[in-house]
Amino acid sequence: MSAASSLPKDLDALEARLAQDLAWLELPAKSWVPPRVIGDRPVIDVVILGGGMAGLVASGMLKRLGVANHVVLDKAPAGQEGPWVTYARMRTLRSPKQLTGPAMGLPALTFRAYYEARFGSEAWAALDRAPREIWMDYLIWYRRVLDLPVRNGVSVEAILPRADGMLDLHCSQSGSTKTLIARHVVLATGRDGLGGPYVPPISNDIDRTFWAHTADSIDFSALRGKRVGVVGAGASAMDNAATALEAGAARLDMFVRRRELPRINKFTGIGSQGVVHGFAGLPDAWKWRFLNYAMGEQTPPPRPSVLRLSAFPQAHLHLQSPITALLQKDDHILLDTPKGRYRIDFLIFGTGFKIELKNRPELAAVSPFIRLWRDRFPVPAGMPNAELESSPDLGDAFEFLETVPGACPALSKIHCFNFPATLTHGKLTGDIPAVSEGADRLARGIVRELFVEDRERHFENLQAFDTPELLGDEWADDDALREPLRKDTDLKC
Structure with a gap:
């Protein structure tokens, strides 16, 4: 029996309502979009890389606007797209439960509608935040009810510009390879979409069996009875530390550079439709000013995540404790901070992600041509920021721009719908609050480009259209029905 078929019958009623809403709209x-064929190979109008939340809502928006010839590719098995049931280790989402996220303005497509259909309105009222496993169930349902064209188990090894301005995608699946031709490619590849997990260089001399990043697959059962260290104090660091203790770790030491944990989520405080729709219109200096300040203040870990960890007596927090040395010795690590030396059996880095194009082999052919913000904007005095400097400079539809105009024309067909788009467009691509607005901006931009590119075909269709609205029998010409006038000679006085 499938997961969908085992859900409560009230979900059937919700799906009927959604179908009615869609029909009414x-x-x-x-x-x-006119189909294209090159030789005997069909061209796909849009290929979306990533079947997580951002990829699904991008697909939903394209389908909504009539771009039916698109596909979503994800390397994960069905039901494991994104972080929610893989490396996300929090109990619940960090966002408030009422955010509409990928619902695209449709009430029956919201998480609240889904949750109430399954568990009832009283359960919704009692809910604090969405459990991450149920959020994943919701995304699986979302994909099914919208009938989105997702293909799982497909890895894209390379994106190659073509002479005709389109893109070749070299894909692999189950040991076989295939090349797809696409007019546009959307990178809905999440937080590490233009790079990967960041681990400080101090780890370079430590064997990989002694450490992991929070984004890695970790066998927490193997940490039972072990002394575990965690570097960082963000949400992921807290959740991984708590998971280790829940799996039976004997001791947990968390090492934090800061004097105290950040307490205020600055961007939440100014969240509004003004920020959603207005950020992209800010002058460059103001965009930099906003994000540099927010990043400097940092986002606090959720209170439930901290309480989950601090409830363990064997959890120890070390503030003002940057790592100054790591030494591998026998079956453990010696970790030094300004406050002392610690013996660690396994170390988890909660040190975030880094934009590093060279870490994305699928972009190797185009990354040398991608214009970054450091190419666009002189870094303001006193506000250096490596992450902002390496962020891509994007167009109105999240498309990459060329450092040297004309060097790689097909680059504009690749759309960066992932976290590094934040400096150009604001927080529209990875977080739940405004992902629908981001997908709408993306899809409308692609639709505009597709129509403009096919203008000759559309004009031909305009000229060829010959279905009559009037059949000629609706109303007769009065003058044509009168008796013909007499000859001029008959009209003489």
Whole structure:
């Protein structure tokens, strides 16, 4: 029995309501993009890389606007896309439960509608935040009810520009390879979409069996009875530390550079539709000023995550304790901070992610041409920020721009719908609050480009259209029915 078939019957009623809403809104729109074929190979209008939340809502928006010839590719098995049931280790989402996220403005597509259909309105009222496993169930349902074209188990090894301005995608699946031709590619590849997990160089001399990043697959059962260290105090660091203790770790030491844990989520405080729709219109200096300040203040870990960890007596927090040395010795690590030396059996780095294009082999052919913010904007005095400097400079539809105009024209067909787009567009690509607005901006931009590129075909269709609205029998010409006038000679006085 499938997971969907085992859900409560009230979900059937919700799906019926959603279907009615879509019918009343005449959605999805009819397919309108003229098909293209090169030789005997069909061209796909849009290929979306990543079947997580961002990829699904991007697909939903494209389908809504009549771009039917698109596909979503994800290397994970079905139901394991994104972080929610893989390396996310929090009990609940960090976002407030009422955020509408990927619902695209449709009430019946919201998480609240889904949750109440399954568990009832009283359960919703009692809920604090969405359990991450149920959030994943919701995304699986979302994909099914919208009938989104997701293909699982597909890895994209390379994106190669073509002479005709399109893109070749070299894909692998189950040991076989295939090349797809795409007019546009959307990178809905999450937090590490233009790089990967960041681990400080101090780890270079430590064997990989002694450490992991929070984004790695970790066998927590193997940490039972062990002394575990965690570097960092963000949400992921807290959740991984708590998971280790829940798995039976004997001791947990968390090492934090700061004097105290950050307490205030600055961006939440100014969250509004003004920020969602207005950030992209800010002058460059103001965009930098906003994000540099927010990043400097840092985002606090959620209170439930901290309480989950601090409830363990064997959990120890070390503030003002940057790592000054790591030494591998026999079956353990010696970790030094300004406050002392610690013996650690396994170390987890909660040190975030880094934009590093060279870490993305699928982008190797185009990354040398991608314009970054450091190419666009002189770093303001007193506000250096490596992450902002390496962020991509993007166009209105999240498309990459060329450092040297004309050097790689096909680059504009690749759209960066992932976290590094934040400096250009604001927080529209990875977080739940405004992902629908981001997908709408993305899809409308792609639709505009597709229509403009096919203008000759659309004009030909305009000229060829010959279905009459009037059949000629609706109303007769009065003058044509009168008796013909007499000859001029008959009209003489």
